[in-house]
Amino acid sequence: MRAIFYILSILCFTFLLTPITMPLLISFSTLESISFPPKGFTIKWFANIFRYETFTNGFIVSSSIAFISSLIALILSLPSSYILYRYKSLSIRGLVENLFTLPILMPEIVLSYLLLLFVYRALGIVSLISLIIGHTLVVIPFAMRIIYASLLNLGGDIEDAAVSLGRNRLGAFIDVVLPNIKHGFVGGFLTCFMVSFNAVSISLFLSFGEAIPLPVTMLNYLQIRYDPTIAALSTLLVAFTVLLCISVEKVVGLVSGVRG
Amino acid sequence: MKDVQLINIWFYYSKGDFILKGLELEVERGELVALLGASGCGKTTALKVIAGFITPQKGSVIIRGRDFTNVPPHKRNIGIVFQSYALFPHMNVRENILYGMRIRGVDKSEAEQRLDHIIEMLGIKGLEDRYPSQLSGGQQQRVALARAIAIQPDILLMDEPLSNVDPKFRSKIRFEIKKIQKQLGITTIYVTHDQDDALEIADRVAVMNNGIIEQIAEPFEIYERPKTAYVADFMGFENVFPIELIEESYVVVRGVKLRVSSLKNDGKYIAIRSTKLFISKEPSPNLENISGKILTKAFKGDRVRYLLNTSIGDLAVLTQNRDFNVGDNVYIHYNPEDMLILSG
Ligand SMILES: Nc1ncnc2c1ncn2[C@@H]1O[C@H](COP(=O)(O)OP(=O)(O)OP(=O)(O)O)[C@@H](O)[C@H]1O
Ligand SMILES: [Mg+2]
Numbered sequence: 212m213r214a215i216f217y218i219l220s221i222l223c224f225t226f227l228l229t230p231i232t233m234p235l236l237i238s239f240s241t242l243e244s245i246s247f248p249p250k251g252f253t254i255k256w257f258a259n260i261f262r263y264e265t266f267t268n269g270f271i272v273s274s275s276i277a278f279i280s281s282l283i284a285l286i287l288s289l290p291s292s293y294i295l296y297r298y299k300s301l302s303i304r305g306l307v308e309n310l311f312t313l314p315i316l317m318p319e320i321v322l323s324y325l326l327l328l329f330v331y332r333a334l335g336i337v338s339l340i341s342l343i344i345g346h347t348l349v350v351i352p353f354a355m356r357i358i359y360a361s362l363l364n365l366g367g368d369i370e371d372a373a374v375s376l377g378r379n380r381l382g383a384f385i386d387v388v389l390p391n392i393k394h395g396f397v398g399g400f401l402t403c404f405m406v407s408f409n410a411v412s413i414s415l416f417l418s419f420g421e422a423i424p425l426p427v428t429m430l431n432y433l434q435i436r437y438d439p440t441i442a443a444l445s446t447l448l449v450a451f452t453v454l455l456c457i458s459v460e461k462v463v464g465l466v467s468g469v470r471g
Numbered sequence: 472m473k474d475v476q477l478i479n480i481w482f483y484y485s486k487g488d489f490i491l492k493g494l495e496l497e498v499e500r501g502e503l504v505a506l507l508g509a510s511g512c513g514k515t516t517a518l519k520v521i522a523g524f525i526t527p528q529k530g531s532v533i534i535r536g537r538d539f540t541n542v543p544p545h546k547r548n549i550g551i552v553f554q555s556y557a558l559f560p561h562m563n564v565r566e567n568i569l570y571g572m573r574i575r576g577v578d579k580s581e582a583e584q585r586l587d588h589i590i591e592m593l594g595i596k597g598l599e600d601r602y603p604s605q606l607s608g609g610q611q612q613r614v615a616l617a618r619a620i621a622i623q624p625d626i627l628l629m630d631e632p633l634s635n636v637d638p639k640f641r642s643k644i645r646f647e648i649k650k651i652q653k654q655l656g657i658t659t660i661y662v663t664h665d666q667d668d669a670l671e672i673a674d675r676v677a678v679m680n681n682g683i684i685e686q687i688a689e690p691f692e693i694y695e696r697p698k699t700a701y702v703a704d705f706m707g708f709e710n711v712f713p714i715e716l717i718e719e720s721y722v723v724v725r726g727v728k729l730r731v732s733s734l735k736n737d738g739k740y741i742a743i744r745s746t747k748l749f750i751s752k753e754p755s756p757n758l759e760n761i762s763g764k765i766l767t768k769a770f771k772g773d774r775v776r777y778l779l780n781t782s783i784g785d786l787a788v789l790t791q792n793r794d795f796n797v798g799d800n801v802y803i804h805y806n807p808e809d810m811l812i813l814s815g
Contacts, residue, residue, distance in 0.1 A: 302485075368557035371524055374544045375551045376571030376622055383545075386570075390561045 231449055238443035245439055256443035263432070266444065269425035273408055276339075276424060280346035281403035284354035285396060287347075292359035293384075297367065315352035322348065323416035331417065339422045345413040350403035357402060361395025362388070401455060472500045473536075474626060474658040480520055480530035490516045491527065492682035498626075501656040503649065504687070505669035507705065508679035514662045515554075517679070518628045521660065523547050535625055550619030550657075552629040556611045558603035564614050565599040571622040589617045592651060608635045609644060616648070620655060627652070627659040633668060645672050666705055670694060678702045685815070699815040703742040708811070709787040711742045722812070724783045730759045731810045738812035745789040747809040750777065750801050758804035761786070765799045779803065 233247070238256055240249030260266050291311065295304060314322060323345065330341040365388065373383035414424040423431075425448075429441055480494040490513045498504045506514050519525045521532060523544035532540045539547055558567055568589065572582040590596050593613045603611055612632060619627060632648065633641045649672050652659050663669050669676045670690040677687040680701045686693060697703040700711050716723035722731055722741055729741065754760040763781030770776075777788045777795065786803060795801055 365560075366555055366557070368553040368555050369559060371522075371544075372551065372553060372557040372618075373559070373570070373574075374524075375522055375547075375549055376618070377545050377574040379543075379545050382574075387559050387561075391559075 234442040234445040235449075237439050238446045240439055240442075242439070244437050245442060256439045257447070259438075259440045260444050260447065263428075263440075265423065265428045265432075266425065269423055269428035272339075272422045273414075273425040276342050276346050277404045277407035280343050280350055280407050281354070281400050283343070283347045284351045284403050285358065285399055287351060288354040288358045288399070292355055292362055295359060296362040311355040312352045314348050319349065319410060320412045323412045326413070327416045331419075341417045342414065342422065342424065345417045346407045346410055349410045349413055350406050353402050353406055354399045357399035358392065358395050361392040361398075365391050404455070405452060473497050474500045474502075474534065475521065475660070476531075476533035477517070477521070478531045478533065480517075480527045480532070482516060482520060482525065482527040482530075490682055491520065494520075494530070494683055496677060496684055496687070498658055498660060500658055501653075502674045503652050503659040503661060503672060505673035505676045506660055506662045506679055506684075507666065507669040507676055508664060509705075510664060512679050513682045514664070514679055515630055518551075518630055518660065518662055521626070522549050522551055522628060548622070548625045550622055550624035550627045552612075552615045552619050552627070552632050554630040554632070554634060556603075556615040556635070558611055558614055558618070560603050563600050563602050564595065564606070567603070567614060568618050568621050571618060575622060585621055585623075589621055592654070593617050593647075608637065609640055612636060612644065616651070620651075620657065625658065627657050629659065629661045631662055631664070633663070633665075641668070642671070648672065666707065678705055696811065697742070698813060700740045700742065700813050703740070703811065703813055707744065708742040709745040710748070711740050711813070712783055713740055714738050714812075727761065727783050729761075729783070729810065730807045731812060732807040734812065737814045739815055740813040742811045742813055743805055743809055745776070745787040748786065748788040748790075748803050748805050750779075750788055750790060750792060750795055750803055752799075752801060754802045755804040759807060759810075761803045763801060763803055765795055765797050765801060768795070768797055
């Protein structure tokens, strides 16, 4: 029984991890094109990444967009999820809930196309802002779900308790609700950041001119050259994501934490 | 002196669907009133009205003679022990208890003094630096009580404080709550849906049904003389039947004349406890008899519970007599004094 469990776990992890280790192996290969098995050892592909300004720019653009749209999404999610959590008998509750989760149901490619028509063509809004609008739309359901879940998890009595002890509503919210949903915030921010960073089709459809997100620059590069630079960049991105997770874990203790 | 007066309180969450329907309640200073009722009857809603979390559409909330109906909750001086305890997870026990005093600007040394006193009184010494997640249910319950009384509230509200406590300890904690309540002389409304809980702890028991209080009386009184079918049922009267007709010293139930000792003209139901009915093979010459047939027989420790089919309906009888069996044709008799007449 135990043995079966171990074998299954190993198989499962292999399945999950192989796609991640592939670029890692290839990125150190001396072969000129992406092929397997890798040969030799070099770090020139990594050096190559930093030689192309479009990559560094792309990284900055993607990070900025992810940062800003995650922040906007969280700020928009807080009051609306608070209302849903506080007023359970609200008649428009279902409507609000659906409104915020609707984008998750729509295929990203369709959403991208609609945004292209609406934001760019109809409103004539230029690249960076249209990208931010698009990314915010894509990440909002995640922000909403996570904040709403942490509020529900907290329960409504704790705010009432602070009020009964003499604090006004806003004060109670600041004193006892906010500190207890900060995990949700950090977790939500992280999730949104990653979702945004990976939202390729939105980026593809809505980027024009100077501000080109990293995934788009990677695709562009691949169309011209087929060397392991992209594998090296992928390796760095995986490392970046892992680092992000670990630091968040260290700061707030997303999983453990005595304070519940 | 009356500390709490609820006058004709009407409240709904969604229009037309009233949860409280003219609720009336008066609580004397220092008294502990248990608000007893089935799930969903509006007990928590009533507490929320007193606490000020919701404002009734009609009626007044008077606290110590002052109209508080429209005063926001943080300006009322009311301590609450929530069913979920609602301790602040990011604060330790000390910070939880000090929170209310800090908000009210209680002097630091005074607050520390009160804290020590309360911790002593509730037996939670040594837990001061723990966080709520590091406490047992019973300990959390005490901390919640400590936090509520630390602000020296005019009124203490407790919403099913024992529902998250291990049944083994309920009786003990109930007794402790009562002791502290009397020691502080704090006017308390204690919500529960457990009959034993209410009868054991309360000075008076208010039985709530469908948004109103059907009866409020001292535990013994309400146990012995419920006024309505609902209260009787809650107080363990298993046999309740609607009255068809009232004659001089009889009531008629399903065409059967039953003798009763005292008559009220507005009687709507009769009720008799299963322990006040007797079974025999022959009709009794001195007592009132009803004939019936035994449907089921179940052992309840030192007693037997029979369910009988009779001309007035199914009757439950709890007796020490084990001699009868399913299918026996028997007579049930009772003392007319034990037959209660209910007015609603
Ligand atoms: N926030 C709310 N919005 C709408 N309806 C509510 C709300 N809170 C309670 N209700 C409804 O009001 C009625 C009374 O609820 P309340 O919580 O007062 O019952 P209760 O007597 O405390 O029950 P319990 O013993 O289960 O705690 C129930 O039918 C409930 O569904
Ligand atoms: Mg309740």
